[in-house]
Amino acid sequence: MTTVEEQLLPSAEPVCLIDQNGVPHDHPSYRLPTKEALLDGYTQLIRGRRFNDQASALVRQGRLAVYPSSFGQEACQLAATMVLRDGDWLFPTYRDSVSIMSRGVDPIETLTLLRGDWHSGYDPYEHKVAPQATPLATQLPHAVGVAHAARLKGEDTVVMALVGDGGTSEGDFHEALNFAAVFQAPVVFFIQNNEYAISVPLSRQSAAPSLAHKGIGYGVPGERADGNDLAGLLAVLGQAVDKARAGEGPQLIEAHTYRVQAHTNADDASRYRQDDEVAPWLDRDPIERLTTYLEQQGWLDDDVRVTAEAGAVEVAAQLRDGLMPEPEVDPADLFAHLYAAETQQLQQQAAFLRDELAREEA
Amino acid sequence: MxxxxxxxxxxxxxxxxxxxxxxxxxxxxxxxxxxxxxxxxxxxxxxxxxxxxxxxxxxxxxxxxxxxxxxxxxxxxxxxxxxxxxxxxxxxxxxxxxxxxxxxxxxxxxxxxxxxxxxxxxxxxxxxxxxxxxxxxxxxxxxxxxxxxxxxxxxxxxxxxxxxxxxxxxxxxxxxxxxxxxxxxxxxxSQPGIGTAVVRRDGADATLIAYGPAVPVALEAAEVAAAEGRQLTVVDLRSVVPFDDETVCAAVRRTGRAVVVAEASGFASVSSEIVARVTEKCFHSLAAPVRRVTAFDIPFPPPKLEKYQLPSVDRILDAVDDLQWEDS
The missing domain is CATH 3.40.50.970 (Thiamin diphosphate (ThDP)-binding fold, Pyr/PP domains)
Known part of the structure; x- marks a missing residue:
């Protein structure tokens, strides 16, 4: 018999099924994903890493206004979407472009926000991906609402709600967990704890033993996983999604990972952390350990490597080509999407701008 | 029904x-x-x-x-x-x-x-x-x-x-x-459209523009003013956004004078927006600056003091009296 507290508390150590040396480990509660899942994950990791690298390069070339990279966090990004079904929802933050892209959203539309063309470039209903949230944790109550509405309608939708370590300090994080628990909404709250909120380290966000421990206060089971181990993440998130779908209510998962690069290109990480802090995390890279494991299993044949590399080359080309032309932006759009029926006042302001532009052209 | x-x-x-x-x-x-x-x-x-x-x-x-x-x-x-x-x-x-x-x-x-x-x-x-x-x-x-x-x-x-x-x-x-x-x-x-104000009372001399809790007070003031010989129009906005410029401005142009009545504090408020809009759009119809009767710019007071904060019939009538009916 386990106590209620034991059911709600996370594992003593983050779940890790393949360690940083590529060595597999048994776990009493989680099984290694299948060969097919790991090979698919490998292919997606290679593509996700290339997406991050290419997007960062395009910032330097002035093609993107800003890019918050998830370099080093790709296993979290991909596991979050690999465990979902088509009808499930994803609620991403600004650092989750790789998640969004892997959900099927067009890579260029994924970057509309960061390119500065519009706030959100994709149709949220097409792939069930909410607009990227730049305020912290405000998307979490929305995720609860989508999940609760789905339950009222008798659908078995699960909502994957992403948040960072800094976001767990916001009130909306706590209200969302509490609401989800009270209404038993099928939400998986997935914290990517990358140790930093811009410059502020985790120790200044929370004194809790882990962020996954925050679940117990709301009656939400918490679990923690090695955020650079795709195998462990797939197992832990997959189980959480299954439980939420089965009617067991919300789940809270914390991934321990690390923001290898600066917050964005506009940030200077050397002002608040030392290189020797970063170095050990490079050894825990999610791609290297999975590659080692797959090689040792004899599963990483040329076909897989070629397919993976082709996917990476394709996404890089998509970004380069898609972001190369100077985007067309239409000033009339400024007024087009505020209300179903444009107010008289907005019509007048739109006319003012049209006239102003006409005079400039004349 | x-x-x-x-x-x-x-x-x-x-x-x-x-x-x-x-x-x-x-x-x-x-x-x-x-x-x-x-x-x-x-x-x-x-x-x-x-x-x-x-x-x-x-x-x-x-x-x-x-x-x-x-x-x-x-x-x-x-x-x-x-x-x-x-x-x-x-x-x-x-x-x-x-x-x-x-x-x-x-x-x-x-x-x-x-x-x-x-x-x-x-x-x-x-x-x-x-x-x-x-x-x-x-x-x-x-x-x-x-x-x-x-x-x-x-x-x-x-x-x-x-x-x-x-x-x-x-x-x-x-x-x-x-x-x-x-x-x-x-x-x-009851079919009020969103975005449409309504004229609650017609009068030729001045317009009271009010919304929400201020409307009954404005109507009461108009009743008293009528007894004193001044006929006031009362416009009830109903919809603050979208704002019904047409109904408000038509009333102001017809009467040439206006007082905005609101329960909120006046500074940087809906009432100041109304004054700005009316002044921008109806300037040549106005015989006097648009006046406001609003709450003071203070936190809402405790119950025993709230009567000093709320718009009253007397304050509205005083504001109407101030609409430069004659040159001073």
Missing amino acids: THTKISMAQALNQALRDAMTADESVVMFGEDVGALGGVFRITDGLTAEFGDKRCFDTPLAEAGIVGMAVGMAMNGMRPVVEMQFDAFGYPAFEQVVSHVAKMRNRTRGRVQLPMVIRIPYGGGIGGVEHHSDSSESYFAHTPGLTVVTPATVADAYGLLRRAIEFPDPVVFMEPKKLYWAKEEVDLTE
Whole structure:
């Protein structure tokens, strides 16, 4: 018999099924994903890493206004979407472009926000991906609402709600967990704890033993996983999604990972952390350990490597080509999407701008 | 349908009941709205009639309430939420201004949020601290929101029905001091459109422009003024956003003089916006600067002092007297 507290508390150590040396480990509660899942994950990791690298390069070339990279966090990004079904929802933050892209959203539309063309470039209903949230944790109550509405309608939708370590300090994080628990909404709250909120380290966000421990206060089971181990993440998130779908209510998962690069290109990480802090995390890279494991299993044949590399080359080309032309932006759009029926006042302001532009052209 | 004598609270209750009957995607939730029927009884009987999946209590957290409504509206529902009191709605402010107001815009119209945020507001009921704010200006200032406030029993019913049917989010401000006054009404005839003001009383000499809890005070002042020989038009905005420039300006041009009456503090408020609009649009029709009767720029006072803060008939009449009827 386990106590209620034991059911709600996370594992003593983050779940890790393949360690940083590529060595597999048994776990009493989680099984290694299948060969097919790991090979698919490998292919997606290679593509996700290339997406991050290419997007960062395009910032330097002035093609993107800003890019918050998830370099080093790709296993979290991909596991979050690999465990979902088509009808499930994803609620991403600004650092989750790789998640969004892997959900099927067009890579260029994924970057509309960061390119500065519009706030959100994709149709949220097409792939069930909410607009990227730049305020912290405000998307979490929305995720609860989508999940609760789905339950009222008798659908078995699960909502994957992403948040960072800094976001767990916001009130909306706590209200969302509490609401989800009270209404038993099928939400998986997935914290990517990358140790930093811009410059502020985790120790200044929370004194809790882990962020996954925050679940117990709301009656939400918490679990923690090695955020650079795709195998462990797939197992832990997959189980959480299954439980939420089965009617067991919300789940809270914390991934321990690390923001290898600066917050964005506009940030200077050397002002608040030392290189020797970063170095050990490079050894825990999610791609290297999975590659080692797959090689040792004899599963990483040329076909897989070629397919993976082709996917990476394709996404890089998509970004380069898609972001190369100077985007067309239409000033009339400024007024087009505020209300179903444009107010008289907005019509007048739109006319003012049209006239102003006409005079400039004349 | 015959005329019945009911209160604004009952009319709002009936509007919710009728909306929930007409459309099963309408859900009502908030604090104490279930078994209790709301602290003002606006949701009285709804849980019993429709079940606790249609009208339900939530944890006590306003950002969570509004945030959950956003998600439910994204997923096919028409949520109506209650902020228990004006000033208790402030924890939801970020959700309202950053998400409720912007979702359509940031997604280029792909995500619409048909939802209503009901807010009992204003003073005049002897409420202690944080129970009497007029918070409409915060919402009116936020592009993407629609802000309406009824001043009559019939409008309360009709506006709430229209708000729930509206494709965009509506902040529905309920003047709580008008909750209990009864009127003879036929609810089926109540068809106020969102964005349309109404002339409550016609008079040739000056126009009083009011909304929400200030409307009955303006009408009373017009009654007294008539007895003293001055005929006043009274315009009830009903809809703060969208603003009905046409009705307001037509009245001002006809009368040449105007006083704006509002219960909120005056500085940087809906009332200052009205003065600016009227002055910009009707300058040559004006025989005098537009005056305002508003609350002082102070936090809403304790119950024993609130009478000094609220617009009164005398203050309105004094403002009308000041409209430069003769050169000094």
